[in-house]
Amino acid sequence: MGYKVAVAGATGNVGREMLDILAERRFPVSEVVALASSRSIGTEVSFGDKILKCRHLDTYDFSDTDICLMSAGGDVAREWAPRIGATGCVVIDNSSAWRMDPDVPLVVPEVNADAAAGFTKKHIIANPNCSTAQLVVALKPLHDAAKIKRVVVSTYQSVSGAGKEGMDELFSQTRSVFVSDPLESKxxxxxIAFNLIPQIDVFMEDGFTKEEWKMVVETKKILDPKIKLVATCVRVPVFIGHSEAINIEFENPLSPDEARDILREAPGVLVIDKHEPGGYITPHEAAGEDATYISRIRDDPTVENGLVLWCVSDNLRKGAALNAVQIAEVLANRKLITPKQKAA
Structure with missing residues (x-):
C-alpha cells in the first residue's frame, strides 16, 4: 500500500519539481494531491502522465494524508506545518521557518539520514538552504576522512533560487538590453542581467546577509558544530544551478588524489576533474541532474592541510525538491512511518 502525498505550493518552481521527481523516482504513492493558495485553485500541474488540479491548502483535510512536501514559503510553513503535523501527517518543509528549531531535524540524506527519526516531536522535517545542501554533500566524506576545521565558501547562485520572479526578471532584463528598452529591477x-549581485536575502547587524548566516548555522547543525565556516553569497545571471568555490582546512593531511578517490565513492557525488579546458562542470551541465558535481580539486598552499574545490548542483533539485523526496524515501524505506488506512 502506498503513501498519500500532498504537495503544498505545487504551482511554484520547486513544487513542480517535487511532482516530477516523485514520478521519476517512482515513490510509492497511493495518491498525490496538489495544493496551492486561493489564487491558484484549479490550476493544472502534471504528475507523471497524470494532470492534477490544485486544491486549496486552507480547506484541505490532512487526516488521511501521510506526507506533505511543502514549498509554500516561510509564513505559510510557520502557520500550517504545526497544524498539519498535529494530524499525524509528516511535513517536509523547504522554507527556512523550522530549520533551526531544536525539535525539528534538518536533513540531507547523504549526510545525516539518521536524524530523520527525530521527526516525531513535531512531525516536521526541515530541508536545508539550497546552497547548504550541496555544500554538506561535498564536505561530509572529506570530514569523515580528515576532519574539517574551517571552510571558506563563495557561492555563485542562480536566479531560480529567488523563484519564478527571479527567472522572469533575468529574462526580461536580458531582452531589454538587446532591444535597448529600459531595465526594471523589482x-x-x-x-541582474550581465551583472553580479553580492547580496542574497537581507543584511544582518554584523554585515553578513541572512543567506550567509544560514550556510554557517545549517552546516553546523547538519554536519558538525565545531566546523568554522564563513560564506560570501552572490547572485549571478544563471537560470538554474548553484556553484561554489570551497576552501577547506583539515586537521589531518589529505591530498587532492585522496580527496578525489573519496569523493568518487561518496553518495550523491560525481567527480569531473580533468585539468584541461572544459574538464569541469558548469551550472549549465548540472541543470536537470541529481548529482552534486565536484571539479578542480587542488591543494590550498596558503594553509597546512588545505584543499580547494569547485562544487555545482541543480538548486531546484538537490537544493530543494530532490532532497525533500529523498527524505520521504528515508521515512518509507526505514519504515519510520506507515501508510494510514483510508477512511471508509
Whole structure:
C-alpha cells in the first residue's frame, strides 16, 4: 500500500519539481494531491502522465494524508506545518521557518539520514538552504576522512533560487538590453542581467546577509558544530544551478588524489576533474541532474592541510525538491512511518 502525498505550493518552481521527481523516482504513492493558495485553485500541474488540479491548502483535510512536501514559503510553513503535523501527517518543509528549531531535524540524506527519526516531536522535517545542501554533500566524506576545521565558501547562485520572479526578471532584463528598452529591477536590488549581485536575502547587524548566516548555522547543525565556516553569497545571471568555490582546512593531511578517490565513492557525488579546458562542470551541465558535481580539486598552499574545490548542483533539485523526496524515501524505506488506512 502506498503513501498519500500532498504537495503544498505545487504551482511554484520547486513544487513542480517535487511532482516530477516523485514520478521519476517512482515513490510509492497511493495518491498525490496538489495544493496551492486561493489564487491558484484549479490550476493544472502534471504528475507523471497524470494532470492534477490544485486544491486549496486552507480547506484541505490532512487526516488521511501521510506526507506533505511543502514549498509554500516561510509564513505559510510557520502557520500550517504545526497544524498539519498535529494530524499525524509528516511535513517536509523547504522554507527556512523550522530549520533551526531544536525539535525539528534538518536533513540531507547523504549526510545525516539518521536524524530523520527525530521527526516525531513535531512531525516536521526541515530541508536545508539550497546552497547548504550541496555544500554538506561535498564536505561530509572529506570530514569523515580528515576532519574539517574551517571552510571558506563563495557561492555563485542562480536566479531560480529567488523563484519564478527571479527567472522572469533575468529574462526580461536580458531582452531589454538587446532591444535597448529600459531595465526594471523589482525582485533584485540591482540589475541582474550581465551583472553580479553580492547580496542574497537581507543584511544582518554584523554585515553578513541572512543567506550567509544560514550556510554557517545549517552546516553546523547538519554536519558538525565545531566546523568554522564563513560564506560570501552572490547572485549571478544563471537560470538554474548553484556553484561554489570551497576552501577547506583539515586537521589531518589529505591530498587532492585522496580527496578525489573519496569523493568518487561518496553518495550523491560525481567527480569531473580533468585539468584541461572544459574538464569541469558548469551550472549549465548540472541543470536537470541529481548529482552534486565536484571539479578542480587542488591543494590550498596558503594553509597546512588545505584543499580547494569547485562544487555545482541543480538548486531546484538537490537544493530543494530532490532532497525533500529523498527524505520521504528515508521515512518509507526505514519504515519510520506507515501508510494510514483510508477512511471508509
Amino acid at each position: 525582485k533584485f536590488p540591482k540589475r
